[in-house]
Amino acid sequence: MRPNLFLSEAGVATVAGTSFGAIGEGYVRFSYANSTENILEALDRIAKVL
Numbered sequence: 001m002r003p004n005l006f007l008s009e010a011g012v013a014t015v016a017g018t019s020f021g022a023i024g025e026g027y028v029r030f031s032y033a034n035s036t037e038n039i040l041e042a043l044d045r046i047a048k049v050l
Contacts, residue, residue, distance in 0.1 A: 010045035 017024025
């Protein structure tokens, strides 16, 4: 997956899992410090990109 795909295509920011160490290879990180409504909207947007 290309870097910033979710940001450019869905408007959802992510962080590479490797930002938290080698064990994060192959993962992305999301912040869930938001409302449930906004999180569900972000997940819908990401699903459309995938």
